[in-house]
Amino acid sequence: MKVFKKTNKNLKTDNQTGFGTNAANYGGRFLAKDGSANIEKRGLPFFDQISWFHTLLRLPAWKFQIIIFSVFILVNFIFAAIYYFIGVEHLNGIVASSEIEKFGQVYFFSAQTFTTVGYGHISPEGFLTSAVASSEALVGLLGFALATGLFYGRFSRPKAHLKFSENAIIAPFQGGKALMIRVASYKNTNLTDAEAKLTLAMRIEENGVNVNRFFPLDLEYSTINSLTLSWTLVHHITEESPLYGYSKEDFTNEKGEILVFVKAFDEMFSNTVAIRTSYIFKEIVYGVKFLQMFEHSTDKTKTVIHIDKLNLFEQAEV
Template sequence: MTQQNAAPFSQLDYMLERKRRRTRLVTKDGRCNIEYGNIKYSTHFAFLVDFWTTFVEIRWRFVLFIFIASFTLSWFIFGLLWYWIARSNGDLGWQEPPSDHNSCVENVVGLTTAFLYSLETQTTIGYGGRAITAECPSAVALIIIQSLLGAVINCFMCGIILSKISLPKKRAKTVTFSEMAVISPRNGSLCLSIRVANLRKTLMIGSQIYGKLLRTTTTPDGETIIMDQVNIDFLVDAGKDNLFFVTPLTLHHVIDKSSPFFDMAVDTLHDKEFELVVFLDGTAESTSSSFQVRTSFIPQEIMWGYNFLPIISRSKEGKYRVDFSNFSKVVPVATSHCAYCYHNIKGHHLHSREGHDNPGFEVIEIDNPPNVTKL
């Protein structure tokens, strides 16, 4: 009987999760869930004008196809031109040239040998079996044109591949956010907290953190605004701008009367419809390239009455240690059940409660608790 009842609930959870993914504007890994429709055909030429950005942003499979096609097609086209020059000079085997005949290109006697000579010329291989002579001025002009065009193709394709390999968004993959956000008291204020970590030891220069709350609102005139954006300010213990991002940081948004979270409570939070998008802009120290990391949180991913476990400690050798096993793990703390109560009702600052449970995370013990240092 228990197994029969478990199936519908698992199916319902699966459908709810799919609905959340469809309605989310920014996925957890930072991709934007948006599509464009009814674009005028004339605007498509804008992508061709900005061809460099178009080539850099297309997928690797298309880059490899263009790489192979550009070289192969150029070899074949110039092979046809070399075949045409040899045919015009009577160098081909089926033309039966006399023994004292002066060829434009030695040992180019057919289409296959013309293609091989084209390949050897453009790739500067030069096996020595085929070589141009001074007999035909058109052949001299053609080898100059092919050499220049081959150098252009080489530079262009190498630049595209190098640009795709060194894209700043690859650096953003090594910056991660916590899976959940928490709401709990901190330093005399009720705060919404998010944890972020730089997985590389190289620093991020000029890091800035900010957020946008996306929600659907209705104006007094009855106009519905989809994705109305509200600025969300975040603070960290180390400051707001120019962060020393050498260890994981915890971002804090103070829930005061000016905060859009002020009218929410523990029992109404998950009934709201909004999306909190968090941005982190920075510059990689090793490459000096700017990049942006994004993630988002929906109401079901915000835990009221919880706080993150500490993850920074110092070993006996004096080294600082970051335990990433506790990065997204939380522990319940005494928290008022609403922001209004926290600020206006005396005695609700430390209202004891168990918090809103999330079975996806568990609390673990930390070694040497006296040596734990919070950041």
């Protein structure tokens, strides 16, 4: 039955995924776990392939801060070197007994000029030194404007604060079995009108040629009014499902991928946010069921959701 289903011409396919049908030129999975496309772009100069604005917005906070501080130190080092080679005698107020101390004072003068603080302890003298100092002040103003915009963009960018379970599962459901994936909101945000879509991606052989085929997986509930607790995405594996007839060994030995797309309306940003991920067959656990992850509080006045239990499951007969 399994082979028949995979080659059944009556199965509905999704031809609008954007991944194409030529399986011979694809490697690995279609989507990474973080939802990014598993694509490497070549054929252009390195700097033409990257949107620095989007890259800086998406960097982890610690990497972004390291880049900001590194650029600040590097720019001031460059200007300090320029002042030093022009001659420290053109900077009034420098008192130092060694060359390292002179360079250190020149560096901190550069930092004061770059940030437009200007304590006044050291001042430029002469046309060339003054021109460099005024140019550095302009670079500093533009640089801090750019950094401020990036900080604002990182904080104000709408983001779907949703976590997916690490594994998809095959669990008992209504006398049969179902594919289940759990998702939960983990921030103090209000998400409404949530919508989910699952797609099965497989490389199959048709007329002696390997092709990519994408099969939409119907959900028990594809939309919910409010995503306040956890939401279990349930695809009932019936005879109409492309997963019908698959056993535990099939999920272990065969290659396939479940593409997950979720979008919702964020009331705080008054905007739609979206997130995606995927599960290859080896990340699907067969014959288990998710454990309950919320309960009432001690005084029974609130519902408590345990985000750390998002991926907890136990054995179950299917």
